[in-house]
Amino acid sequence: MEFKLAFIGFGTVGRGLMELLLQKQKDLQQTAGFTYRVVAIHDIILGTLMNEKGVNGRTALDLAAEEKSLKNHPDFVKQADAGHVITSTGANVIVEVTPTNIKTGQPAVAHVELALTNRKHVVTTNKGPVALAFHSLKKLADENGVEFRFEGTVMSGTPVFHLCETGLAGARTKRIRGILNGTTNYILTQMEKGIAYEEALRDAQQKGYAETVPHADVLGWDAKAKVLILANVLLGAH
Structure with missing residues (x-):
């Protein structure tokens, strides 16, 4: 199965992920059978790219770093907001990596809700949705048969949730202690x-x-x- 990714947010985290995907593309395919195509990138400051055949991630990274804008990318699209990217692209995975708003969780909560409602998997590093709306979003994901994943929200991506879901599935967590920041x-x-x-x-x-x-x-x-x-x-x- 090919994962078609749409990035919502292309700041430090989004660009870091893009860099890793480009560097490890062959390794991911050989070791995990993971193949992907980035079909959209949306950033409220940099602009929007859309191409069902695949956006050139290296060019996007270079433009974001050098010009602070994506407007000179061949896949640049005018007047496309996050909602349009989530619903109108062929993406089956939405990568929500906008900055965290811990007071309201927005606009990330709305992005995640829209994606899950449209039966698209969501991967996020944004703490807002998981801190403020986890149970409703998890229910929405389950109802639509898609995944809501958020390992990057704590422990710098160390897979604590996967560990507890699998290796510690028979145990009950009673206490959590550690360095949180x-x-x-x-x-x-x-x-x-x-x-x-x-x-x-x-x-x-x-x-x-x-x-x-x-x-x-x-x-x-x-x-x-x-x-x-x-x-x-x-x-x-x-």
């Missing part, structure tokens, strides 16, 4: 050494651990989202 853990470790908070934060930003606007990490929003996700999925919390 690597950025704040790094900052706190530096502060334990006597380094001031402001300096530790700057150091984390310079090393790429913290964003330029670090509020999601240092104000606890990222950790809160991960707690909600783990509790929803592994503990059945509502």
Whole structure:
């Protein structure tokens, strides 16, 4: 089976995934029988690409990096929003990698709902839908016979959910404990050494651990989202 992918979001995460898919295309096919074709890319800032025969991912990456726009790509489409890409392409997998809005979950929740309703599998790294609407989205996926996958929302993609679904299927999760946010853990470790908070934060930003606007990490929003996700999925919390 060929997976036809549509990217909703083409920022750091989306481009990183595209790079991996291009680098490992032969390996994935040989070791896992995984074949794919990217039929669409939509980014609210960069623009939209659509081609049922396949979008050139390398060209998309180069344009996104060099020109901060996809308008010079041969598959560029004007005035196409995320909803149009989700419903109108032949994609059977929607890769939702837009930035997380932990307060409302939008627009990612709407993207996921639309995809599942149209019987398309969803893979996401966006914490909003899983933290705020997991149970309704999982029910929608089950009703439509499609997958809703979200390993990338916690533990940097380490497959904790797959582990619990398979290797620990006969066990019941009673407690979850761990470092929920690597950025704040790094900052706190530096502060334990006597380094001031402001300096530790700057150091984390310079090393790429913290964003330029670090509020999601240092104000606890990222950790809160991960707690909600783990509790929803592994503990059945509502």
